[in-house]
Amino acid sequence: MNFSSSKDESLLSLWESVRRQMLAGRANAGRCRLVGNNLRTYAELLRSEMDRRELNYNPINWSE
Structure with missing residues (x-):
């Protein structure tokens, strides 16, 4: 999957999803x-x- 053409806001939205x-x-x-x-x-x-x-984002803690 290639995200290079995505807008910053879209990436952050996907991350929160x-x-x-x-x-x-x-x-x-x-x-x-x-x-x-x-x-x-x-x-x-x-x-x-x-x-x-x-970009600034909050990491996901998968182990909790």
Whole structure:
């Protein structure tokens, strides 16, 4: 997935969407099918692009 043509605001919005999905999965005792390797891989791609652009964002703590 290539985010290079995305606007900064779009990347940050996608990042917050991932955060909400992770929190929803945690609230469902981890039973949410969205919280898994695919979501983490997607988040890593987003994080990498946001780091490249030096955007400010709150990291996602996957281990809580």
